[in-house]
Amino acid sequence: MDFSSLKNTPPMYLYLVSIISFILANLIRDKSLGFYYFLLIIGLVFFVLGFMRRLKTK
Incomplete structure (x- = not known):
């Protein structure tokens, strides 16, 4: 599987997917x-991915 589109995604979109999955889970x-x-696990994974991407860009 090629996750190149996920690698180039800005952190804000990863955070947005995380928030949406947390809301749906609730x-x-x-x-x-x-x-x-x-959905909780998916939200947590996307939050961590966004956080890691944010640390790399700073």
Whole structure:
């Protein structure tokens, strides 16, 4: 798999995806616990990716 588009993504977009996944996880929490944890992990991964990218650009 080629993640070159993810490598060139600005940190703000990674943070935005993270926030959206956290919001969706909060809305889904009562309906599907497995999907809730999946969205939390996705949000955390994108937040860390954005944070790491931000540290590299400074």
